[in-house]
Amino acid sequence: MSELPDCLLVANRGEIARRIIRTAKRLGVRTIAVHDPVDVKLPFVKEADEAVALDGETPVKSYLDGDQILTIAVEHGATAIHPGYGFLAENADFARSVTEAGLAWVGPSAEAIVKMGDKVESRRAVAEAGVPISGDAGAAQNSAAEAVAEAHRIGYPVMVKASAGGGGIGMAVAHNDEELRTAFENTRSMAARSFGSDRVFVERFIAAARHVEVQILGRADGTIVDLGERDCSTQRRHQKLIEESPAPNLDPAIRERLIESAVAAASAVGYVNAGTVEFLVDTTTGDFVFLEMNTRIQVEHPITELTHGVDIVEQQLAIATTGTTTPDFAPKQNGHAIELRICAEDPKRFYPRPGPILIYTEPSGEGIRVDSGFTAGTEVTQHFDSLVAKVCAFGPDRETALERAKGALAELEIEGLTTNAPFLEVLLETEEFGSGQYDTGLVEATQAEQKRLAKLAKQAQRSA
Incomplete structure (x- = not known):
């Protein structure tokens, strides 16, 4: 059996579609992009070997139309489908339809998706495997x-x-x-x-908690490989803004137990392909509980790739086709990486601010990686998530990675579009983030401090 699929249909859009296509192109795998007409100017459409327009009542419904996407895949000769994240990625019915049509599904089984997609059922399954829950x-x-x-x-x-x-x-x-x-x-x-x-x-509810997740790869023979952990505690409205790997200031004994629990959770459902097991860690006691399992590739997977020297999408393709990782797969953790999510949103209240991109210049240099779905002349529309780009910085240690992340943000140039970049710059300069001693309350605390300082500035102006 071939180690990789002959032709891959990417059932997604934007940044993740472009990222999947990049790996497929490097590996010599032919790619098919599907797109709603509103996305026709986005880079992923042009970079695929073939692009097919979707027909939907709304742009979102286009990407959720599994029957239409599967028909396109069969008619255009695809041998595998990669769903990316979001949309159909965790749709068990679509996964089952793909495999029943004789195509490789680049993800876990429909059964695993169902089990882990229901938080009540997933908690029951992992608890039986000895994983702590709340x-x-x-x-x-x-x-x-x-x-x-x-x-x-x-x-x-x-x-x-x-x-x-x-x-x-x-x-x-x-x-x-x-x-x-x-x-x-x-x-x-x-x-x-x-x-x-x-x-x-x-x-x-753990008030002072860290959100720590473990990246795993499951093989068909039942073995589960971990690729370390990521700290995703910097969040607004329970949605991540900054991630880093490895998690700073994490007790080695807790790290070991987290990884053991993640492997046990994945094994409990016979998990195959890439997935992420998420936990909440009590910063006071060091105890942790299972949060959920994401049965897909994560938005923040680049920082794990940077710290482990692997291409997770390549391993996904190999597992989907052969049941196992590539022969040269030998991950080894090294250095530190930080990911910054650049979103088209108000940097104070985090409301979406869609619009056209007039100027777009990505940062570059040693240790810098940018995954983006847009270029100058394209537009972030109101139909989808506000993510514009992921700016990642890698270094031999956290201090170096952090300084490179700050430099990358300063170098990033986006005009015509309001983004959260100014707030990310503030976050990186906080004492809590700089020391690595922070929890899920960092964003809220930083906002409160900004409001306090702004109020003092106004009072000073009135007094002058």
């Missing part, structure tokens, strides 16, 4: 009264979560019974509208 294993609360009873058992504060939620959506924190009853009903209603399932559950 709250009752596999329990979903069916009423506000049940949620309150569970909160009394595990102690406030608690977080209400949608079982089918993801991407920071479907979460609410409660500090007492009254707040919990409201959060429960609101979250259940939102979950039914957004995810088609109103199942929610309650877990202990």
Whole structure:
């Protein structure tokens, strides 16, 4: 069997489609891009060997039309489909349809997607494998009264979560019974509208927490390989802004247990291909609990590639075709890497700010990598996520990587579009981030400090 697919259809858009195409081109794999007409000018469309326009009621529905995409794949000779992240990446029905059509699905099995895509079921599965979780294993609360009873058992504060939620959506924190009853009903209603399932559950809320995730690759023979961990604690509205690998100031014993737990979680569902197991680490006690497993490639995978000298997309393609990694696969962790998510959004309130890009100049130099879906003359539309580019900095140590990240941000030039780059510059200069002693409250604390300083400046002006 060939080590790689002959022809790959990329069922995605923008930055991740372009990144997948880049690896496929290096490997001599023919690529097919599918695109909504609104994206026709984006680089990924031009860089694929062949591009096919999608027909959809809306741009988002175009990329979610699995039947249309699969038909295009078969008619145009694709032998494999890579879904990237988002859209159909964690759609078990689409994964199953691809394999039933005789094509290689570049991702885990439909069964693993179903198991890990439901937070209640995934918690039950990993708990049986000995992985720490918060709250009752596999329990979903069916009423506000049940949620309150569970909160009394595990102690406030608690977080209400949608079982089918993801991407920071479907979460609410409660500090007492009254707040919990409201959060429960609101979250259940939102979950039914957004995810088609109103199942929610309650877990202990860790106020001072770090969000640490472990990258794994599963082979068909059952072996699970870890590629170290990433710290993703710098978030706004539970969505990541900055990631780094390895996680700074992480106790080696905790790191070892995190990796062991990630391997156990993946093994519990017979996981094959690339995935990420996410945990919350209590900064006070060092205890950690399973958060979720993402059954796809992550947005932040470049920093793991930089610190391990591997191409995760290449390994995904190899596993999808042969069941195992490439013969030369020999990851070895080295150095430190930081990823900055450049988004088209208001740098103060983080509201999306779509628009045209008039000037676009990427930073360059030693240790700098930029993954972007846009160039000058293209436009970030209101239809999709606001991610413009991922600026990554690598160095032999964290200090070097951090200085390179700061330099890269200063060199980045985007005109005609409002981005969050100014806020990222502020974050990198904070004492907490500089020392590596931060948690998921860093963004909120930084915003509060900015508001305080702005208020003092105004008072000084009035007094002058």
